[in-house]
Amino acid sequence: MNSSSSYLLHTSCPSCGAEIGIRSATAVTAVCGYCHSVLLVNQNKLLESGRHSAVLSDLSPLQIGTTGKWQGKSFILIGRIQVHYEAGLWNEWHALLADGSSVWLSETNDRFVFTRLQPASASEEKLPEFSSLEVGKTFFKYQSRWYAVADIHKTSRGQYAAEGELPVQLPNSETALVADCRNGLSFITLDYSSGQQQPEVFAGRGVTLKSLKLQNTRTKEQIRSQAGYIKGSNKRGKCPNCGGEILWISGITDYVLCQYCRSKLDMSEEAALQKNISERRQQQERQLTIKIGSKARINNENWWVLGAVVLFEVSVEKVFRDVPLYIQAEREESDEEDSLGWTEYLLYSPRKGFLWLLELENNQWALASTLDDWPVLSAPLEPIDLKRKNIPFLYDYAAQVIYAAGAFYWQVSPGDRMYYIDYGCKAHKLSTTLTDNEQSWSVVSTIPASLVAAWFQNDKNISIEAKPLAPDKAVEIVREHQGIKAKDFNADNIRKWSRQTFINSLFDIYNPNFWIALFIVLNLPVIFIILVGGPANYDHGVVALEVFGSAFGLLMTVPKLKTRLLNQTKKYNIYIAAILLIALTWLDYAVHETDTNSSGGYYYSSSGRWHK
Structure with a gap:
């Protein structure tokens, strides 16, 4: 599928003369990889549209030409639509299957989903209006299955960028109204952008990159060196004072006012963000136990620390006011200075993806992995096991970002607030995180400090107050965590995990x-x-x-x-x-x-x- 003989149309760009090959018979739009001209495919000819498009080089391991297998069929990625909005961006990859049909591989944050457009008559139920959708509250039926809202993308200033070839025309900057919805293994995207009364529905399910057996992905060097750069004049980076994301245009904008801390930044030089690091930012980074850019060795894989977020606990009512009765917990009133604080480090491996390392108080640590498949829900915030019994509720809490630095797969800024609900037991928790426009589910496992010490023992700049764990034990703990899925949270496993935690605590002098x-x-x-x-x-x-x-x-x-x-x-x-x-x-x-x-x-x- 990679040879030139597989092209249905092999011609030159009418704008710059570069060679362009079209593989898909349903291609409507193509973007020149050299001059970024948006071209229209019409009767075996490429026509100029007068538009140019350039995508942001993000943290995605995917690229045009990446191949793999899905449901036993070979595919190749031949195009991408990248949608920029106020809170960040997401990618829609156009995948061409071996039989010539097209599917979409959606990449939102660090989650990947294969979907197909469903016939308009696929649902007899009336789907909810976009204005009525609420994260953590909306619950509706589609084709005999119930769904909760996972993501809501609403923007009136959407910027559409593209590369490769697409089976649709590239939209102009316009209102984007899209919602992703999940329950268990089921996934649907509702696209209201067309203005029709009923949205277009794309149905599919989440996938892991490992299951796709990918070839020709971006290397770790490409991701680390290119992430955050646009193939054009637009620039984005982190404020050197507070870590909030800022945007500017090189050569045109000399000064930028940070929307978060109101700092006035001199952007007259290309590398201003890297060179003009303030004393305040340096002090904050020195306080991090693990430095950004550090390398961890986890189960014979190299992982890099891409970013760090420092949070402190705030009142739940400030973040999520209408807490359902079945998860309301008794809360102790306390002053803000007594609030708990913790740090979350984003780790990345080109082969394994993303992993969250949580540093809690008193040298306590936890590992968190976002789930590709959600738990089965009886309500948006109520997970149940395979026997349809409620998973034990632990506690809920809220937090606010006070500092963020490094690179992330979504936009994070000081002042951002999240609401958390944990189920299960202390050793392994099934945790959901909610913001105004997003909900996700993760497995969070308590890990010993000695495990973290083992990961970073070759980094002399990192000191963890614990003796590094033996390699075989370290491998066992990580494998156990990575092997736990939503379906594993049942009464038997939770009792087993709790019992083991209690036994371990009897031999831990810190407990x-x-x-x-x-x-x-x-x-x-x-x-x-x-x-x-x-x-x-x-x-x-x-x-x-x-x-x-x-x-x-x-x-x-x-x-x-x-x-x-x-x-x-x-x-x-x-x-x-x-x-x-x-x-x-x-x-x-x-x-x-x-x-x-x-x-x-x-x-x-x-x-x-x-x-x-």
Whole structure:
């Protein structure tokens, strides 16, 4: 499919004379790869349209000429429509199958979906109007299946760019009204842009790049060196003060005012964003535990840290006001300075795609992967397992971006807010993230700091407070995480994961369960003597039991004391727990010894034996 003999039309660009080959019999539009002229295909001729088009080189591993297999059929990517809007962009790749038919490979953020246009009579139900669609709320039926809204693309300033050949004409800048909808394995796109009462429907399902057996993809060097550059004069980059995205035109615009922090930036030189890094930005980047551009070695694959987002928790009501009754949680009122904060690092591998590494408080870490297939939903925010039972709800919370730096597959800026709902258990969570126009589902797994230390152990600029995990154990943890899908969240697996987490916590000195378990073991002799000593000893043991209960409760609050009051590092938390353990255990024995000595009961001697 790559040879020139496969072209149905082989001619020259009427604008610059470059050779152009047309493969598809349904091609209507072609874009010259040299001068970027938009050409019309008419009766085996290429006609100038008077328009030019240039796509942004983004983080996509795909390109014109990429080949693969889908549903057992070979395909080649021969064209792309790139839609730019206020929140970022998405790609629609025109794929030509071996039988000559066309399908679309949609690339939104880091998700990929193959779809086909459905006949207008494919649905007997009236589909919802575009104005009524709401992320996290709309739930409608199409061809006997229910769908929730995943993405809403609405813009009155849409910019359409293209390359290669397309079976449709390239739209002018116009209103784009498109919504992606999902439920389980099912996916549909509703396109309202034509202005018709009922939208065009494209149906399909999500795919992984690995399953497509791709060839001739972009190399990691191409992606890293070209991402963010347009084949033309338009430029985009990050504000050196706050990390917000800015746009400018080189050679024309000398000064740009950042819409987020209002900084005035001198863009008179091409590399201004890279050279004029402010002191504030440098200080913020130095505070990151993992530096942007660092390389991690994960399961024999190289992963690069493309970007970092720093968030802090805010009130849910500020982000998602109408929280459904079935997920409302009791919330503690707290001041903003007591709010939790965390950092999310975007990792990228040319062969494996994207991965999120979350750095939480107290050197706690988690790994997150966006799901290609959603969980089965009984409502937009209510996942159910294969037995149609609700997956256990954990908690919901909201966050705001305070700092963003690096490259991302969507536009992220300071002030952005998200709403999260977690289901499952602490070890592995099924988590959904909502913004005003998007909802996604992810698997989030708690991982030890030693695993992160193992990934970055060859980077001398990164210091993780943990001994690197053994390679075989590190591989096992990552494989377990990557193997978990939405369908795996059922009662049996959640009990298994919870049980394993509890057992592991008993051997982790950084976990409160370790100290609580140790306290119980050390104080068992006191409890045993009280219980076996008969009624006569019950009264004398009351004080000791009260001390034991108070000490137990105090140990339970150690993490909270650390976070709210002491504001120390994690190692000091261990010292506090150890001191409390020793002091409270001594007090418990002292109280019991006093009671028993005064009443003729049992007491513990310094020789380590029990005496009458």
